[in-house]
Amino acid sequence: xxxxxxxxxxxxxxxxxxxxxxxxxxxxxxxxxxxxxxxxxxxxxxxxxxxxxxxxxxxxxxxxxxxxxxxxxxxxxxxxxxxxxxxxxxxxxxxxxxxxxxxxxxxxxx
Amino acid sequence: xxxxxxxxxxxxxxxxxxxxxxxxxxxxxxxxxxxxxxxxxxxxxxxxxxxxxxxxxxxxxxxxxxxxxxxxxxxxxxxxxxxxxxxxxxxxxxxxxxxxxxxxxxxxxxxxxxxxxxxxxxxxxxxxxxxxxxxxxxxxxxxxxxxxxxxxxxxxxxxxxxxxxxxxxxxxxxxxxxxxxxxxxxxxxxxxxxxxxxxxxxxxxxxxxxxxxxxxxxxxxxxxxxxxxxxxxxxxxx
Numbered sequence: 421x422x423x424x425x426x427x428x429x430x431x432x433x434x435x436x437x438x439x440x441x442x443x444x445x446x447x448x449x450x451x452x453x454x455x456x457x458x459x460x461x462x463x464x465x466x467x468x469x470x471x472x473x474x475x476x477x478x479x480x481x482x483x484x485x486x487x488x489x490x491x492x493x494x495x496x497x498x499x500x501x502x503x504x505x506x507x508x509x510x511x512x513x514x515x516x517x518x519x520x521x522x523x524x525x526x527x528x529x530x
Numbered sequence: 531x532x533x534x535x536x537x538x539x540x541x542x543x544x545x546x547x548x549x550x551x552x553x554x555x556x557x558x559x560x561x562x563x564x565x566x567x568x569x570x571x572x573x574x575x576x577x578x579x580x581x582x583x584x585x586x587x588x589x590x591x592x593x594x595x596x597x598x599x600x601x602x603x604x605x606x607x608x609x610x611x612x613x614x615x616x617x618x619x620x621x622x623x624x625x626x627x628x629x630x631x632x633x634x635x636x637x638x639x640x641x642x643x644x645x646x647x648x649x650x651x652x653x654x655x656x657x658x659x660x661x662x663x664x665x666x667x668x669x670x671x672x673x674x675x676x677x678x679x680x681x682x683x684x685x686x687x688x689x690x691x692x693x694x695x696x697x698x699x700x701x702x703x704x705x706x707x708x709x710x711x712x713x714x715x716x717x718x719x720x721x722x723x724x725x726x727x728x729x730x731x732x733x734x735x736x737x738x739x740x741x742x743x744x745x746x747x748x749x750x751x752x753x754x755x756x757x758x759x760x761x762x763x764x765x766x767x768x
Contacts, residue, residue, distance in 0.1 A: 446558065447565040464587040465562050466594045469555075473601035479609075495558045 431471050432480075433514055434461055436499065436507045439481060443498035446472060472497060480506050532567070532581075534560035541591040546599055555598060563587070614677035619688030622668030622739075626689045629664070630657050640730070654730065658738055664689070665739030683740060690736035697728065 438444060438452045449472075450463040463471075475481045480503035486496045499507070538560045545552050563584050570580035588594050633656050640654040665686040672685035684691070708714065 445561075447562045465559060465566070466588045466590075466597075469559060469562075470594070470597035470601040473598060474604050477601065477604045492561070493557075494561055495554070 430461065430514065431463070431467070432475065433507075433510050434463075435471065435475060436480065436503055436510065439497060439499045439503070440507060443486075443496045445486075445494040445496050447494075449497070475503070479503075532564075534564045534567075538563065541588075542595050542598075544592075545595050547602060551602065555602075610675070613675040614672050614681045615685050618668040618671035618675070618677075618685035619691075621671060622664050622686065623689045623692050625667070626657075626661060626664045629660050630654070633657055658734060661689075661735050661738035662741060665741070668739075687736050687739040690732055690739055693735070694732050697724065697732065 434453050434457070435449065438449055438456070441452075444452065446465075446468055450465075450468050454462050472481065472483070476483055476497070479500055481497045482500050483495045483497045485493050487493050535556055538556045542552075542556060542559070545555065547555065566587065567580050567584040570583050571577065575583065633654075638654075638656050668688060669682045669686035672682045677685065
């Protein structure tokens with residue numbers, strides 16, 4: 421299980437990554453992240469929404485009310501051009517970090 | 531049927547956001563809780579357990595309220611200032627100045643109005659009549675970008691403020707010119723002119739523009755209230 425500090429750092433990347441696949445509302449986003457990370461990243465309501473609102477304020481994502489097939493209104497989020505631009509370097513940064521950690525642990529075990 | 535919106539509203543009643551924004555947060559969180567609850571029920575959990583698991587997602591509502599407030603108030607301050615003040619303000623200024631030049635081009639002249647004996651004020655009535663419209667437009671743009679009451683007022687009265695700045699800069703320029711050309715200027719004439727033009731070009735337009743701000747803010751608040759009511763009723767119907 422991944423620790424809380426790392427989770428916080430990866431949360432933005434996780435949200436941007438799932439939104440890259442298409443617009444989603446909060447609950448669906450949390451479910452997708454949990455499924456795709458096999459439960460390693462789990463967003464509760466309390467963790468998800470402050471993060472979404474902050475990212476929306478930064479202009480990375482944009483939320484809009486939409487009516488679903490069931491007729492229920494939900495606020496769907498989609499990536500903005502700024503969010504798409506942010507995703508690529510963020511992904512690279514985390515890949516570099518995890519690559520470095522991996523190399524470090526291999527050296528330590530050798 | 532559980533009223534999730536009401537449950538969220540009770541728990542986040544102290545969320546210090548504008549009413550429409552607060553209603554949107556309540557509606558969104560309520561929709562999330564409702565969906566969680568329904569999924570737990572579909573998974574076969576008894577109702578009591580489903581409710582418990584749903585509310586387990588928020589350990590501390592006060593903390594959530596604080597974090598939502600901080601998140602909503604974050605963002606780039608310079609970008610916000612640009613959209614809430616500078617763009618609406620300059621838009622109002624440019625429109626009012628273009629209209630003024632158009633009136634002058636059409637031959638409409640400023641009227642000198644006498645008050646209290648020899649004292650006079652220069653009033654440009656057709657232009658003054660247009661200012662509430664331009665002020666309301668500036669106020670609307672600023673309000674729509676989430677500007678505070680003070681920012682909305684500044685954006686709507688921006689033409690009067692810019693003219694005041696221009697008038698005030700005339701004093702040092704006047705002194706400098708006096709030194710350069712070596713002529714003494716009769717400051718009683720300057721003071722009378724400034725008073726006359728100050729009222730006609732700054733004070734009265736400022737009042738006209740700020741009056742518009744009040745009406746537009748009222749209309750916008752009403753629009754927000756209607757939108758919030760519609761959202762709440764639609765969420766209930768769904």
